[in-house]
Amino acid sequence: MAFATLFRFQVELSDLNRSLFCSLDFRVAQHPSENFEYLLTRVLAYLLSYQEGLIFSPEGLSNPDEAALKLVDANGSYLEWIEIGNPSYRKLHRASKTSKSVKVFTYKNPELLLEDLRGEKIHQAKEIEIFSVEPKFLQWIAPTLLRNNQWSFVIQEDLLTLEITHQLENAAGAMSKQIAFSKLKRHPIL
DSSP states (O other): OOOOEEEEEEEEEEETTTTEEEEEEEEEEEOTTOOHHHHHHHHHHHHHHOOTTOEEOTTGGGOTTSOSEEEEOTTSOEEEEEEESOOOHHHHHHHHHHOSEEEEEESSOHHHHHHHHTTSOOTTGGGOEEEEEOHHHHHHHGGGOOSEEEEEEEEETTEEEEEEEEEOTTSTTOEEEEEEEEEEEEEOOO
């Protein structure tokens, strides 16, 4: 029986677009069937959409009908539904009818997702926000991933800047820093 792998992220988040500056400390479980691109896109979606109360779905990949990330009000109604990858039009239709806001963050080719969605009947399709993360950005991050991660993440317009800090083994207090940049692209469904 395979078990989930738990990753800790300590992130200094600076979202200049929203004037949001905070220190986050959270854990994310990687399902045994989940690839690093999906995991990292979930983490980036969390940071890009962060607001008080936003959570990772407690059931993770175990419940395909649930949002990957969600924000609910005191009554349990969805305020934000966030999907990862290339969700089906049926799931987006249901999400759009259920939630005030729906976002998709994909690490796959966004044109394939848009092609699948065009012509389908999706409730308030024009209101759904679709973003793509550059695969090379995720490929750069994946080998740096540790069980405990220290990041500084800056969002300015569509530019993402990630600084990863690692404590070096056998070196008293020595740190290693790596910095990468990426563009976040927005795609209209129409």
